[in-house]
Amino acid sequence: PDLEKLTKYSDDLLGKMKNIPDLVDADSTLVTGKPELRVVIDRARAADLGVRVGDIAQALNTLVAGQKVSTFNAGTDQYSVRVRAIGEFRASVEGLKRMIVSSSKIGWVSLDHLVRIEEGTGPSAIDRLNRQRQVMLLGNVKPGGSQAAVIQKMDQFAKEVKIDGAYTTGLAGRSKELGRTGYYFGLAFLLSFVFMYMVLAAQFESFVHPVTILLTLPLAIPFGILSLLVTGQTVNIFSGLGLLLLFGVVKKNAILQIDHTNQLRAQGMERFEAIIRANRERLRPILMTTIALVAGMLPLTISSGPGSGTSRSIGVLVVGGQSLCLLLTLLAVPVFYSLFDDLGRNRVWSAIGARTTGAFAWVRRKGASATASLFSLVTRD
Numbered sequence: 001p002d003l004e005k006l007t008k009y010s011d012d013l014l015g016k017m018k019n020i021p022d023l024v025d026a027d028s029t030l031v032t033g034k035p036e037l038r039v040v041i042d043r044a045r046a047a048d049l050g051v052r053v054g055d056i057a058q059a060l061n062t063l064v065a066g067q068k069v070s071t072f073n074a075g076t077d078q079y080s081v082r083v084r085a086i087g088e089f090r091a092s093v094e095g096l097k098r099m100i101v102s103s104s105k106i107g108w109v110s111l112d113h114l115v116r117i118e119e120g121t122g123p124s125a126i127d128r129l130n131r132q133r134q135v136m137l138l139g140n141v142k143p144g145g146s147q148a149a150v151i152q153k154m155d156q157f158a159k160e161v162k163i164d165g166a167y168t169t170g171l172a173g174r175s176k177e178l179g180r181t182g183y184y185f186g187l188a189f190l191l192s193f194v195f196m197y198m199v200l201a202a203q204f205e206s207f208v209h210p211v212t213i214l215l216t217l218p219l220a221i222p223f224g225i226l227s228l229l230v231t232g233q234t235v236n237i238f239s240g241l242g243l244l245l246l247f248g249v250v251k252k253n254a255i256l257q258i259d260h261t262n263q264l265r266a267q268g269m270e271r272f273e274a275i276i277r278a279n280r281e282r283l284r285p286i287l288m289t290t291i292a293l294v295a296g297m298l299p300l301t302i303s304s305g306p307g308s309g310t311s312r313s314i315g316v317l318v319v320g321g322q323s324l325c326l327l328l329t330l331l332a333v334p335v336f337y338s339l340f341d342d343l344g345r346n347r348v349w350s351a352i353g354a355r356t357t358g359a360f361a362w363v364r365r366k367g368a369s370a371t372a373s374l375f376s377l378v379t380r381d
């Protein structure tokens with residue numbers, strides 16, 4: 001990439017970065033304006049004198065930067081031997097011109113016959129990634145600030161600058177890890193819903209009841225986020241783990257309600273009476289498990305020792321989310337159950353439900369027979 005364009009784009013983005021309220025210490029790895037000497041080779045004259053361009057570059061690299069040629073030992077210490085020109089030849093233009101390079105025609109030629117030295121300015125260092133030039137913009141997020149909001153702002157600024165199609169932007173460091181973590185957490189949430197549905201469908205032998213249970217999970221998300229906002233916590237990796245834990249607790253409450261309702265209906269009770277009685281009889285165990293969970297998470301919420309900041313997000317999200325969505329879950333599950341039960345009585349859904357019930361029963365019988373055979377073999381051995 002063109003270094004001038006990289007400088008322009010990075011300077012424009014850096015100027016916009018400094019206006020982000022939650023960002024401090026904005027800086028760039030590209031520092032321009034450093035004095036330098038540029039060696040321009042006269043290729044035609046070098047060819048006439050029998051000097052290759054590579055030999056000129058090698059001579060400058062050896063005489064100015066130095067090259068390791070050997071080592072020597074002194075007792076138990078080992079020292080590197082480097083060859084390069086003495087300081088007075090490396091520190092001035094006249095000294096550089098007096099350096100010599102081998103020639104295939106006349107033996108040795110001084111650089112003043114081959115090159116033109118120009119004074120100028122350039123970057124102090126050029127970073128590369130996959131052999132391509134790159135510029136990194138750095139910054140720190142203020143305490144209490146949102147790193148995700150800063151990244152969103154930077155993406156917006158990159159669009160406003162209208163970067164050429166040959167140039168790309170990307171995340172690095174902790175910002176890159178945050179994006180990767182967000183992707184894998186999203187994948188974990190999706191897979192958790194899929195596996196929970198599969199397990200519940202096999203348990204209830206129905207496609208409808210698992211949907212009724214899983215509909216309670218989105219109700220827990222806004223209450224969990226609200227508890228974080230009220231207590232001044234941020235959404236991070238640990239609050240994501242707390243959200244997964246909250247899903248398991250909320251799902252368990254719905255399973256208790258629906259399973260007992262199905263048992264009562266199997267005994268011949270009407271749907272409305274079964275719902276009312278099941279919720280009344282399952283209220284005590286639901287409250288007991290909720291209180292036990294909240295009490296167990298309170299030490300994480302009120303702790304103040306080393307490392308408490310990382311665990312406090314989990315405690316706050318679980319305690320606040322479970323406490324706030326408890327009442328709504330107790331009311332929403334019976335409503336969802338009634339609606340989806342009416343939907344299940346539809347002719348199409350009834351046919352699908354009958355086939356899936358038979359399929360689940362067949363799978364259960366096969367699993368039970370396989371397990372019994374395995375145990376019989378183990379006992380026989």
